[in-house]
Amino acid sequence: MQLAVGAAGREITTVEGLTSGGELTPLQEAFCDKDALMCGFCTPGFLMALQPALDRNPAATDEELLEACSGNLCRCGTYPHIQDAARAARARGERLRGPDAAPAAPAAKQDHETGGGR
Numbered sequence: 001m002q003l004a005v006g007a008a009g010r011e012i013t014t015v016e017g018l019t020s021g022g023e024l025t026p027l028q029e030a031f032c033d034k035d036a037l038m039c040g041f042c043t044p045g046f047l048m049a050l051q052p053a054l055d056r057n058p059a060a061t062d063e064e065l066l067e068a069c070s071g072n073l074c075r076c077g078t079y080p081h082i083q084d085a086a087r088a089a090r091a092r093g094e095r096l097r098g099p100d101a102a103p104a105a106p107a108a109k110q111d112h113e114t115g116g117g118r
């Protein structure tokens, strides 16, 4: 997390810029699959926090994924589902599918992905 002034002069991608051709990214699909949103107000922030973390390290640990989200709040309390979605995206070894995205690298096998449920 950083102040907006820290991004002065740099390229900025918003949540709308994650998709390519209207297709959901694997992380966005995982948010749907794992029921990781209720009202959706917080969802862009969580996606924009998690996607770069997974792009930097497709085998990020649970703690690293949690740390990536540390600046985001969800008033609806979907945190367990958001973490399930992050782990699901990591387990698939999926990365950003944007035009500048690097080819996906295989992710480390994770045995602790949960099924979720409210």
Ligand code: FES
Binding pocket: 036, 037, 038, 039, 040, 041, 042, 043, 073, 074, 075, 076, 077, 078
């Ligand atoms: S889903 Fe409503 S604030 Fe997070």
